[in-house]
Amino acid sequence: MRPRRYFRLIMLLAGASVSAQLEYRVNFLVNVASSILASGGALFGLSILFSDGQRVGGWTYREAIVVVGLFTLVEGFIATFLQPNLSRVSEAVRTGTMDFTLLKPIDSQFLVSAREVNIFRLSDILIGLGLMLWAVITLHSATPWGVALGIVLILAGLVIVYAIWFILTTTAFWFVNIENLTELFHGLFGAGQFPVTAFPGWTRIVFSFVVPVAFITTVPAEAFIGRADPARAVGAAAIALFLFFVARWFWKFAVRSYTSASS
Amino acid sequence: MPVPLLTDSAMRTSENQLTSMTADPSITVTVRDLRKHYTVHEKEPGIRGSLRSFVRRNSRQVHAVDGVSFDLEAGEMVGFLGPNGAGKTTTLKMLAGLLHPSGGQVRIGPYTPKERRTGFLKLITLVMGQKQQLIWDLPAYDSFLVNQAIYEVPDDQFKATMHEFIETLELEQIVKKQVRKLSLGERMKCELAAAPLHRPRVLFLDEPTIGLDVNMQVRIREFVADYNRRYNATVMLTSHYMADVTALCNRIIVIDKGRIIFDGDLSRLVEQTAPAKIIRLQLSTPVTVEHLASYGHVHSFDGLNVELKVPRAETTRIAARLLAELPVADVTIEDPPIEEIIGQMFSQMRAEQRDQAAAGEPASVA
Numbered sequence: 060m061r062p063r064r065y066f067r068l069i070m071l072l073a074g075a076s077v078s079a080q081l082e083y084r085v086n087f088l089v090n091v092a093s094s095i096l097a098s099g100g101a102l103f104g105l106s107i108l109f110s111d112g113q114r115v116g117g118w119t120y121r122e123a124i125v126v127v128g129l130f131t132l133v134e135g136f137i138a139t140f141l142q143p144n145l146s147r148v149s150e151a152v153r154t155g156t157m158d159f160t161l162l163k164p165i166d167s168q169f170l171v172s173a174r175e176v177n178i179f180r181l182s183d184i185l186i187g188l189g190l191m192l193w194a195v196i197t198l199h200s201a202t203p204w205g206v207a208l209g210i211v212l213i214l215a216g217l218v219i220v221y222a223i224w225f226i227l228t229t230t231a232f233w234f235v236n237i238e239n240l241t242e243l244f245h246g247l248f249g250a251g252q253f254p255v256t257a258f259p260g261w262t263r264i265v266f267s268f269v270v271p272v273a274f275i276t277t278v279p280a281e282a283f284i285g286r287a288d289p290a291r292a293v294g295a296a297a298i299a300l301f302l303f304f305v306a307r308w309f310w311k312f313a314v315r316s317y318t319s320a321s322s
Numbered sequence: 323m324p325v326p327l328l329t330d331s332a333m334r335t336s337e338n339q340l341t342s343m344t345a346d347p348s349i350t351v352t353v354r355d356l357r358k359h360y361t362v363h364e365k366e367p368g369i370r371g372s373l374r375s376f377v378r379r380n381s382r383q384v385h386a387v388d389g390v391s392f393d394l395e396a397g398e399m400v401g402f403l404g405p406n407g408a409g410k411t412t413t414l415k416m417l418a419g420l421l422h423p424s425g426g427q428v429r430i431g432p433y434t435p436k437e438r439r440t441g442f443l444k445l446i447t448l449v450m451g452q453k454q455q456l457i458w459d460l461p462a463y464d465s466f467l468v469n470q471a472i473y474e475v476p477d478d479q480f481k482a483t484m485h486e487f488i489e490t491l492e493l494e495q496i497v498k499k500q501v502r503k504l505s506l507g508e509r510m511k512c513e514l515a516a517a518p519l520h521r522p523r524v525l526f527l528d529e530p531t532i533g534l535d536v537n538m539q540v541r542i543r544e545f546v547a548d549y550n551r552r553y554n555a556t557v558m559l560t561s562h563y564m565a566d567v568t569a570l571c572n573r574i575i576v577i578d579k580g581r582i583i584f585d586g587d588l589s590r591l592v593e594q595t596a597p598a599k600i601i602r603l604q605l606s607t608p609v610t611v612e613h614l615a616s617y618g619h620v621h622s623f624d625g626l627n628v629e630l631k632v633p634r635a636e637t638t639r640i641a642a643r644l645l646a647e648l649p650v651a652d653v654t655i656e657d658p659p660i661e662e663i664i665g666q667m668f669s670q671m672r673a674e675q676r677d678q679a680a681a682g683e684p685a686s687v688a
Contacts, residue, residue: 068471075468079459082500158420159455163472164443170472318422318436 068165069173076143076175090179098131098186101252116256121198123254125280128191129213130252133275135183136217141224143175146241149231152317161314168310172225191283200285209282212292215299216275220248222302223270225310232313244270251276271298349431349445349523351394351417351556357425358387358412358580386412388580389426396523397554399546401567401574401588403664409580410560414526417558418448430524444473447522451529454513456501462512463497466519473520480519486552487515490545507538514542518549525549527559531566543569564657568592576664584667595670596663599637603628603644604652617644631658 080086105127109120118126148171151157160167195201227244231237247270250258255266255273266272274295281287362384365375387409394400404410415421417428419435419442428435433442456465470480488494491511501509514530527546531539547570550557561567567574567588574591576584584591601618605626614620617640618632632640641655657663 064471064474068468071468071471075457075460075464078464079457082459154453155450156453156455158415158448158450158453161420161438162418162443162446162448164440164474165472318420 065169072174073176077178080178087179091182094131094135094180094183094186097134097183098127098190101127101130102190105253116254116258118254118257121194122280122284123257124194125191125198125283126254126276127252128187128189128194129216129276129280130187131190132184132187132213133216133220133251134248135180135185135187137220137224138180138183139177141221142241143177144172145224145228147171147175148228149235149237152231153235157317161318167314168225168307172221195283198284201283202285205282205285205287208287208292209279212274212279212282212295215295216279218299218303219271219275219295222299222306225306226302229306229309229313232317248272248275254280271295271302274298349396349556350429351392351524351558352429353393353413353417353426354391354428355426356387356390356413356416356423356428357385358409358416358421359383359385359424385580387416387423390577390580390582391426392575392582392585394556394558396556397550398573399550399557399559399571401571402558402560402577403567403574404560404577405664408577410577411528413577414448414528414558414560418446418526419443420448444520445522446524446526447517447520448526449514449517449528449530451510451527451532454501454509456509456512456516458502459500461498462493462501462504462516465501465512465516466497469516469519475520479521483519483521487519487545490548491515491541507534510534510538511542511545514545518555521553523553523555525555525557527557527561529560529562531561531563539563539566540569546570564663568657576667578664578668583671591667592657592663593634595667596658597634598631598658599634600656600658601630601632601637601641601644602654602656603630603648603650606649606651609648 102124105120105123109115109123115123148157151160151171160170163170195206223244224241227237227240230240234240247266250262250266251272255263255277258266263273267274274291278288278291278295282292360383361381363375364380364382365371390409390413402410402413412421416423417430417435419438422436430442431445433439433445435442435446456462457468466480466484469475475483488497491514493511493515496504496508496512499508501512504512510530518525525546530546531542534542543566546557546559549555550570557570559566559570572588573586574584574588575582576591598619600621605628608625609628611620611623614623614628614630618630621629621631623629630640630644637655641653644650645653658666
């Protein structure tokens with residue numbers, strides 16, 4: 060009963076969001092072009108880095124392409140599902156329409172997270188998937204178990220990204236304008252297009268535990284190319300769960316203080 | 323601006339009597355000693371002030387709502403009036419569960435609003451004339467469908483409600499156009515239809531007619547009256563337009579600086595504090611002020627446009643005389659704007675306080 064209601068609502072909201080975007084057609088072409096250019100740029104960067112046939116941080120060029128593919132996929136996920144919803148949160152706080160969300164008899168976190176889908180950025184997800192598949196298949200090192208684990212780890216990575224992004228968004232209740240914060244996240248997340256082992260020691264710790272970028276791209280990529288590290292896989296799942304609950308708690312806390320303080 | 327409304331008031335009286343007969347005692351609103359205090363940050367003007375407040379914020383306690391108590395019966399329509407910043411919106415938000423009170427209690431039916439339980443949220447709705455919930459790029463009907471899903475309204479009930487709202491608000495041509503292409507009035511009608519789709523029993527309307535023309539205001543009033551009658555819904559309405567309140571509400575609550583200063587019958591308030599009506603004349607040839615002054619107090623005058631203030635009881639007689647004796651092109655009769663009535667109420671209050679302080683001194687009531 061309950062899950063069906065939420066599923067129906069997701070479809071309805073997505074449908075509404077998509078039809079709203081179809082009002083602006085040129086946007087689509089611009090977005091496809093920009094995501095092709097972006098992943099092309101990343102590949103070019105990698106090819107220079109690996110041009111003398113060396114390994115960087117233990118990764119070959121082809122293996123690193125799996126990371127780039129994953130990175131593009133996650134970026135597409137952010138642009139398609141997170142960015143359009145969560146940028147509306149700060150707008151809703153600023154203009155006061157958050158009140159309407161809080162008056163609805165439904166989980167408010169669900170409602171602010173599921174409202175919009177930017178279909179024009181689905182192309183990023185497809186390009187990322189294609190890149191990753193091509194690299195994994197031509198590498199010949201993938202195992203069925205590794206691929207299955209990789210898929211689970213991608214999901215964990217997406218949960219991590221959602222949670223971090225959502226926590227940053229929730230600060231809009233106090234800071235109102237949070238564009239700079241999400242820019243900061245984008246800057247740090249940019250590190251995810253390279254295997255984390257390519258970075259010097261201390262930054263690796265930052266990217267694993269401060270901003271868990273490593274768990275979003277490098278760890279699933281390792282599983283796909285048959286080099287899964289069980290400890291890191293368990294770590295990714297644990298971090299995903301932990302961050303999800305932190306995000307949930309933080310949202311409830313923010314709503315409570317919004318309703319008890321604002322005018 | 324204020325709207326002449328003489329005929330509606332007779333209609334609404336009979337409507338309200340009808341609803342009170344079928345009243346359902348279960349959904350009552352009880353407010354006791356409600357308070358909301360919050361801290362505001364102040365900033366001096368200019369870049370210097372901005373920098374200073376960036377470093378160290380100057381804060382001050384504001385008592386937005388300061389001990390408000392009242393009861394609403396099921397099906398009652400109440401006008402909630404007061405100057406800007408009096409605490410009307412803050413009170414409504416606390417009743418809707420959007421703000422936690424700093425003190426006091428609110429009960430709506432079996433619920434405490436601040437807990438925002440599903441049952442409570444399905445029981446109420448809040449319309450804010452200044453904010454919109456409709457999806458901007460899509461026809462309003464899409465937003466209605468989203469609300470249907472969120473409130474879990476069964477399909478047949480949704481269709482029936484929709485049919486009824488489309489008819490009363492004359493929405494047929496409007497619901498299929500993108501919201502961004504609608505006029506302000508059309509959009510407001512759609513907003514108003516979206517809010518009570520789940521058939522709530524308590525409606526909070528915060529300035530639902532703001533910025534709308536007279537026709538649109540009348541249509542929206544009719545819709546609210548109709549909804550109230552059909553579902554025996556309790557309505558609490560704030561508005562700057564006297565006509566909204568006179569058309570819909572028998573009872574009004576006036577609030578100032580977070581406190582209730584009047585709670586009772588509308589006609590009593592108007593007769594008590596505004597014993598005058600305004601006759602607005604458009605003349606075809608100029609008349610002297612002295613001549614006009616023999617009919618009543620000249621409120622404003624610029625050659626051809628005249629505003630006369632006359633005693634309420636004599637309005638009809640004076641209007642007839644004016645029409646017979648002066649070159650009148652157009653005439654309207656109206657109550658003074660609500661701000662004026664309330665302003666007068668305040669100056670009377672202050673005068674009374676002064677009188678009590680220094681007995682014998684003559685009080686000047688404008």
